[in-house]
Amino acid sequence: MPTMIEPKLIAGNANQPLATAIARRMSMHRGMDVSLCDARVERFNDGEIFVEVYENVRGEDMFIVQPTSNPANDNLMELLIIADALRRSSAARITAVIPYFGYARQDRRSKARTPITAKLVSNMIVEAGIERVLTLDLHATQIQGFFDIPVDNLYASPIYALDAMHNFRGQMEDVMVVSPDVGGVARARDLAQRIGAPLSIVDKRRGKPGEVAEMTVIGDVKDKVCVIVDDIVDTAGTLCKAAEVLMENGAKEVHAYITHGVLSGPAVERVSKSVMKSLVITDTIRATDAVKACPNIRIVPTAPMFAQAILNTWNGTSVSSLFDHKTLGPIYEGLYAAE
Structure with a gap:
């Protein structure tokens, strides 16, 4: 029988503590170690971003944890370059976990001769080879329609x-x-x-x-x-x-x-x-x-919710179950006293 592919996490530099917390939480759920993929994401002297993945990712189900927060442009480019590195390394599927989706406030033309940058960013993400997006509280929910790939928008x-x-x-x-x-x-x-x-x-x-x-x-x-x-x-x-x-x-x-x-x-x-x-x-x-x-x-913390959402995406079960606070209650056990 074929070996079951485990979910693999890789993170940019935008929010390493959150990525580590998600990996730790997934380890608790899986009962086995889920660690961040060994890679380096660094900059040359002129500011160019370079990514090198040290682990074999061929045929793997990859999840990139990278909010596009300040500095938005650098973090967005990190996300795109990591995705390109994984795609060229024959990853089976690439999911972008973008806890904060930058440029979301530019979701429409507010006046003449202005861009819709959220749509431009969504096009870039799709072209980079990302096949699914997992995010939290999009500024405008219609941004999901800017993508030609599945987008799961979680709620806080x-x-x-x-x-x-x-x-x-x-x-x-x-x-x-x-x-x-x-x-x-x-x-x-x-x-x-x-x-x-x-x-x-x-x-x-x-x-x-x-x-x-x-x-x-x-x-x-x-x-x-x-x-x-x-x-x-x-x-x-x-x-x-x-x-x-x-x-x-x-x-x-x-x-x-x-x-x-x-x-x-x-x-x-x-x-x-x-x-x-x-x-x-x-x-x-x-x-x-x-x-x-x-x-x-x-x-x-959002790590418990993101960890469960990643696992649900990986094993093909519903992510919308996390929209209910009664469902989230057991996931956040210990943080809030039972009501």
């Missing part, structure tokens, strides 16, 4: 539902989920339905890009524990301003659950000085020392 809301029910136990009746803008209502509603909380919206109007002119709270947040839900926090200006507006409207506390902690520029300082009691992000983007040291930023 089941993890956040577990976290909220654990950390707000005893005061769940006071919790209100808040969308920071009209465009994020669907994402906020998803978490609200999971934890049985009402929904509010902060309507923002911009004077010019990057500058919020006015914010209005839609809904009664008086004496509520407000939880702002979004997919990306970049400079944190809008987030901190929304927290202030909620407190001005009578909120008891303000917390935030945001999937991808880009946290560029003055973001960490803004969060540390804001009225928010906590900002909860995932580890899809490698945390800087400043992020780790910030007292009101907490990071929840």
